[in-house]
Amino acid sequence: MFFLQVIMYFALFLDFSIVRQVVGLVYLTFIPGLITIKLLKLNKLGTLESILLSVGFSVAFLMVAGLILNTFGVGFGLNLPLSTLPVSLFLNTLILAGAVIAQFRAGSNGVKLPETVAGVKFSPFVFVLALLPLLSVVGTYAVNVSGDNTILLLMITAVALLFIALAVFDKPAVEKIYPIAIFMIALALLLHFSLISDYIVPYGGDSPVELFTFRMTQMNSYWHPVLPFAAGDQPLGRMNAMLSVTVLPTVYSNMLGMDPTWVYKLVYPLIFSLLPIGLYLLWQPYIGKKYAFFAAFLFMAQSTFFTEMMALNRQSIAELFFVLLLIVILNKTIKLQSKYFAFVIFSFGLIFSHYALSEIFLVLIFAAWLASAWFFKRPSVNLQLGMVVFFFVAMFCWYIYTSGSLVFDSFITFTGYVYNQLGEFFNPLSRGTSVLTGLGLAGSPSLLNTISRFFAYLTEIFILIGFVGLITRKTKFRFDRDYAVFSLVAMLFLAALTIVPGLANTLNMTRYYHILLTLLAPFCIVGIWMFVKFISKKEKPLAVSLLAIVILVPYFLFQTNYMYEITKSDSWSIPLSKDRMNPLRLYGDFGYIDDFSVYGAQWLHSNVPYQNNITADNGFFTSLTAYGLVYRGYVSEIRNDTVLYPGQYAYLSYISIHYEPQSWNGTLDLVLNQTNIIYSNGGSEVRMENTK
8 A cells, every 4th residue: 555655745746737637637536535444344245335435435535535635724724725635644544543443453454455356357358348438439539620420320230239248148148247247237328428529518517617617616626605796596505515526526626637638528428327336236136147237237228327426427426425325324234343343434425426416315214114114114234223313403404504505405496396386286397308208298399209219118118027026926027015115105205206397397307217217227127028928828938038129129229319410300419419409408508618618707707897797698507607706696697688788798508609590589789789899819708888
């Protein structure tokens, strides 16, 4: 460990390019966690469990250590506690101390990696699978430079063919490939979206505000629990309360010497790509390795995984902790004391990462405990009341006593919103477009989209069939009692999203469905198995595999928009169809950020007194926030009826300059008819009202 730290210090302070990033990423993401595994004496873990838990422990360690340094560093004379030198010294001291304690606890045997980790062997086939993320990286580069998406189409084709091959062949040697295949598929899908631009890709999500809070923390080298200029701002306060997008990326950026944008575009996708492996581990004891692989493919094939989640960095970190908590709770080989410690660490990780997911997890564990205590009349071996109480107290303490309790206030606001929507119970539109589409009640824009929905509906139908099989015990698969309760709560929650007006709008139905798939995806495969068993009157594993291929491969090709692109139909995929996409969708709906917008936003930040003195178009939500570091509360959005006052500034991005007639119905000139252009780069402008 001391030798590793010497290498880390040399790479850090001499700033060896690539070495600092690669060594630093491995060191920070795995080493603290491996030491924690030894301290908790988790010696019976398998290889995958050891890797996943080490990453979870490490990420939680970075957040907690950063919080401690931020809280107490100022008291010890550190005016910039989160700057590179204090962070590196503090982290390395804690890591070295942990290694020493682990050494003493291990006695004469010394500290060793878990045998399953130390004995990992790499098959040559692993390097073949590694071509998938390589194709993704090269393909996005080709699209960014020349607009040629051929390599990306090849990558998606290769993923589909790989799934078919692994589904058809049923040999013990193939089972060993499933985890690495899942990881490579996940990484390829995530990178093909993440790397499509030199900047973050908002996709209508929260990444501009996440980058804003991250950069504010890094520039100050200090995390302010309440931003002084944004007291009372609920949306920003919720983001700022999450250490996953403030302290954690600051630690990674400073230690790795990496630009903030690329922390979100590279480091976070690498961490998030481990989530499907965690799900594979979670499901494997119940439905077997092969069917767990099928379910993991379904989870990855759903478009939210590689689109919206790349614009929701705090949720991507939180989902890893969410799954790790489920693994720890349901794992019967972990001793109760070690389980408690792991539960506490991962609970802090989840609470510090995402508020909504924490609330969903609290509902799950409370329902599971309640079902054990009251319905089954015997306590759960896996889930103790103390765990539920701890999570409840820790969550509400953090959300009430940080950021001026804005996270807790937003929970009250959302509850009030849903309550007020109850009067629209008989109005289907109150559920939102995504819910209506999922239920088949919304019109389809094209024949191809109708076919796409058909395969999506098939996955939903088979999930329902599989869940009915769980309840009626008409299947050979036996799920743990706690997992069955978790699944029941997830299914009831899914039903509530479709029944209760406004509930789906509190987060977004696609995100809710993505989260619930972490529990419900295996039931799709169980449903397929039951259907084949019902038709053939006996088990036919090959028929199950073939039916899974027939359903999941087209579903995947439609979800990635592969089918839309090869037929040159209307496509929603930025990586595949950016150059032919309607600019109003690309820049307006998805918030695509280009060089012009970034340079314009940075010029405005440096040269314009923008506080409460500027109005802006779509850049108000994207480039001004993420790269101009302009607080949204200081900016008003340009509307058709906007009237500028003398001396007020207006920021226009690419869409307003080049597509004004379509986006503003010809009224933009009326709004800006008395303005002078004081900055222009051809793709963004800053204007000033000159009327007296």
